[in-house]
Structure formats: structure tokens, C-alpha cells
Amino acid sequence: MHIIPIASGKGGVGKSLVAANLSIALAQTGRKVVIVDLDLGGSNLHVILGQMGSLKGIGTYMTADDVSFEDIILDTSYKNLRFIAGEAEVPGMANLKVTQKKKIINNLLKLDADYLIIDLGAGTSIDIMDFFLMSGRGLIVTSPTLTANLNAYLFLKNISFRLLNNCFPAKSPGGQYLTKLKKDGHSLQKVYIPKLVDQLYKIDPENSNKYNDIIKSLRPRLILNLMEEPKDAAKATKLRHSSREYLGLDLEHLGVIYRDDIQIKALNSRLPVIKYKPGAIISQAIFRIADKLIEEEDTVDDPLLNIDLDNSFKEAELEAETDFESRMEYLNDLLYTDNFSVSDLIETVKSQQYEISQLKKENNLLKTKLVNAVKSGFIV
DSSP: OEEEEEEESSTTSSHHHHHHHHHHHHHTTTOOEEEEEEOTTSOOHHHHHTOOSOOOBHHHHHHOTTOOGGGGOEEOSSTTEEEEBOOTTSTTTTSOOHHHHHHHHHHHHTOOOSEEEEEEEESOOHHHHHHHTTOTTOEEEEOSSHHHHHHHHHHHHHHHHHHHHHHSOTTSHHHHHHHHHHTOHHHHHHOOHHHHHHHHHHHOHHHHHHHHHHHHHOOOEEEEEEEOSGGGGHHHHHHHHHHHHHHSOOOEEEEEEEOOTHHHHHHHTTSOHHHHOTTSHHHHHHHHHHHHHHHTTTTTTOSSOOOOHHHHHHHHHHHHHHHHHHHHHHHHHHHTSTTSOHHHHHHHHHHHHHHHHHHHHHHHHHHHHHHHHHHHTSOO
């Protein structure tokens, strides 16, 4: 079973939409797929999948003695796809006890499926990170905005710290060093992980080797969603550079998805976008990502990965150019047909205006930081 946890450092980047549509795309190839909503503080995956009504899910299983895990695995209207709901309304589900978390993980690992898609909540809680680390090849969904990329980087940084804590027991020399470091939260935020790893190796080589073995098998994959134009693809390259330089962690680029208001129309129709309009550019991007996952089926769980990560970023840039051209051709065709209504034009303009306003805000923020840095003497 290939386990694909899907996370994001920031909410609102389309993580659940990617999870739902990707699971259907994989199921359409004949693979047995189970998708589980582990955004336990705000589960809404059932809405995107069109699974309405009263659903038994993780919350019911954890709180009712007469409900087995098999009872909450639900069939969907899509062939080969089963679904486990999250139930955000059940109190306490957002903060699991260690025993509860282990119980959920153990049951998920026993599932009979080719793919297990895990839709996680946004942020860096311990529960989210531990579910993400069920696989070394989890997906990070982000967008081209500055805040989304910053939060994606912080998510990866916290994942690195989580692995360090797991590899160095509290009473080990390395564990004691990390405990001392944690007491000073300010220095912990500024720590340069490759340098920290070198220091840990000097005082605790045995556990350092364990960490190095695990980090080699950790190759998160990136999906850049909500793109507007090809140059947005450069944001993914910057994120990769930061991860390699400051975390000692490399990324694979799985693909790009352009922003499209058709997602909203599909959601209002209670249909995943690849079912609402399979020929749309966004749907084709999802199918393309599913194809890449299938191509990696023989190597995805191998700890000694031999994947050309550099080429994955070059390929994503090419896909961004190709999809942008298709997007422009589509809009141009609509302008000369009766299919492009006034309301469509208004929505398009509104969307562009919103993006421009967001860019202006980010630009002003960067200018303010630069001015403050100059005043403080950090930049001469």
C-alpha cells in the first residue's frame, strides 16, 4: 500500500481539493484507494466528495465502544474509492492522546488498498506531523504567495525537528543537548539544522547515524497550486533551495495547478472538479500528477531512492508554460463565443484584482522589513 499524506503549512491553498480529486483520478485507473479525512479540527472532505448526510467517522470510532474501524470505512459513488470521514464536531478530536493516535495509525496500516490518501489539517501540530511521517514521500501543497511558501518551509523545518526528537532519546547525549537547546526558544527558531546535525554527531554518533538514515529516505513532494502565470513556478525553486540549504532536506516537484474558478462551480454542484469538467486545465493537471505517482509505484517506498529531483523541477516549469498557453487559448476562445458571459468576465476581473491587491500587500510588507533592516544596521 502506498501511503500519501497531504499537508500544507497554511490553510486555503487547496489541499483538500487536491486530495479528493487525486484519489478519484487514481481510483479511475483501477487502483483500490482509501481516502481518510484527518483534518480532525475542521474536516470537510465529505463535502468535496459529495458524501452528504450523517457520516460515522474517526470521531465515532474513538468515542463509541460498539463501533469498529471497519464500520467507518464507507463506499463512495466512485468505483474503487472508499472514504473515512473525520467528524470535526466531535469534541477533543483535534487534540489526540498518544494512544488514540497510535490506534488510528495501526488501523490505517492494516487497510486493504493500493493507495491510502490522507488529508491532513494545516499547520504544524504534533498529530499532523506524525501522520505526515507515516510515509517518507508525503505531499506538500502550497501556492505562490509569500505566506504560503513561508509556512510550507516552517512545516518542513518542524518535521526535521520532530525527526530529531524521535531519533535522540531524552537520556541520550544528543537528547540532553536538544533539551538544553529547547529551553531557549529564541535560539531554537534560529538554529541552522545542518550545523546542529554536525554538532550532534560529535556528541552522539550512534543516534546521529539513525537520523541520517531516516532523513535520506524522507523526500517530500511538492505541488504548487493556485498559480496565475508561468513565473510563479520560480517560487517552488526558492522553497527547494531554502529546504536544502537550511534544513538539509530535498524536495521533488510533482506538478503545478493553475487557479480556476471552475473549482467553485464544481463545489457548488457537489462534484469534484475532475468529474464536473474532466477536460478543464485543472483536471488535466490532477490526472498528470496521478500518472506521475503511478510511474513511481515500483520505487516510491524504497528508502534508497534514485529520483532525478532536479529534472522534476525543470519538468514542472515546462508544465507551467504549457498549461498557461492552454489557459490563454481557452479564454481567447470564450471571448469570441456566447459561452463567456458577463458574469464570467466580472468574476475573472475580480479574481485578478484580488491577486493584485495581495501582491501589493506583500510588496509593502517586504519594503517595510527592508527599511527596518536598514535602520537597525543589518543592511549597509
